[in-house]
Amino acid sequence: MPYSIMLDAGHGGRDPGAVYNGRQEKIDTLSLTLAIGQILQERGIDVLYTRTTDIYESPYQKAMEANEAGVDFFISIHRNSFPQDNAVSGVESLVYDKSGIKLEMAENINEQLEGIGFVNLGVKARPGLVVLRRTKMPAVLVEVGFINSDTDNMLFDDNFSDIALAIAEGILDTLGINTPVVPLPDENEAPVAPLPDENTYPDDAFPNEDNVPVVPLPPRYTVQTGAFRNPLYAERLRRELSELDFPASVVEGNGLYRVMVGVFPTLHDAAETERRLRSAGYQTVIVSQ
Template sequence: MLHSLAPPHGGEDNGAVFQGVREKDENLRIVLALGRELENRGIPVYYTRTTDVFQTPFEKAQIANQTGADFFLSIHRNSGVNPGEYSGVESLVYEKSGPALELAENINGALGEIGFKEIGVFAEPEIAVLRRTEMPAVLAEIGFINSEEDNRILEENFDEIVKSLADAVEGTISEEQIQAQAVRTYRVQVGTFREKNRASQLVERVKAEGFPVILDADQGIYRIQVGSYQELENAVTMERLLRRRGFSTLITD
């Protein structure tokens, strides 16, 4: 499972600036620390930039697409019109569904526990890095750069924040893997036919022996299968029973 990290802004684009602190530097500092933490946990990371260079959001999306990463995460610091007016973390996604929403909620929740106000997750389909990326993408705003409260939380808990972001990423990845595995089931196949009559005859024979038989038709092929198991072991047990009754078998997933 690969992860693409995109520090926003860079080069001539400073992002938000407050009291001499430039957002582009803040973003890169957080991203490099997070990347190191993820790599230590065995999660490979691609960066759209690791130095102070300018890229358009479209270029960032293109770089990510070329890596084939499974997630895209862009880390910003937010900025209010007036200093101190707003504070808290928010995450933006293309649409509020699927793995991107899950990652966004995990990030907000993790940072909320550290003490940031949780503003929420919002759908922003017009943002280029969300629209142009081919993988689930999240743009996370790690507090407001012109909120003294947010800056204090960030400085006092920097290492913990990096670990929490990594936990959010790692948690989302393992949740996705568990879901992918749950969908995978094993069946014991006792025959395939192009003719429906012959398939039906075998279905009747299997049924007569008392097995839970399924007739699966796909693109003109009839597959006769028995059971549906998440554990390979259980499919093997069923296969043994079927063979004992004289059926020829094959385990499929």
């Protein structure tokens, strides 16, 4: 069953949000929210919106809509503001408290946006915000740069599509949806290299003078613990595993950074390491090389 997420474009209607040189927060948030939603839908997420046009709903109404819909997550998109123009720039995310999957999702979103060029101002607990306090599901409010920062506005306008993708990727990475599904080998069906039979090899399979056949090497196994589009996430997981004495490394390929643990000659050895990793709370899959 797919995840469901309600996306909230901050402010709207009679509430323009923060305003700077004629620029209105409610317009930026709506366009960005719709772009994020399209990406999430393409990845199989059920997306609902608090608004898709320029209308006003109170924060309480938005929280109640999410609760009544029974969605899995609530993500609210905003632009920040500071009393003095061009004094502060950067992205930050707000959560009810700094715990659980909402904190992980907020951190992942911030790191993705940092990769675009925003200053990462971190995650802050704001238990007084209605959309964070009254929602019954994990909720994150993302402040996508300061609307009264020329630096952030330039980043926002010049990298709009990348920003939408970054926020979507932060959400998807948290849910594990960006991790490819690799079939788990069945120990009873593990491939076994056959004994060489001279009669089964063609003439060109004996490249040396002693007519010694070239025997394919038996498969080796490794344990994958994660796959990310952002190398920062992969490196963070690698360091975490290394601190627990797991021989972790990052392997790049096909646009993904995979975190792998060990190289094992037998499926049994790989399965033993996988058991230890799962006992430590990590999601794993054994892959053959």
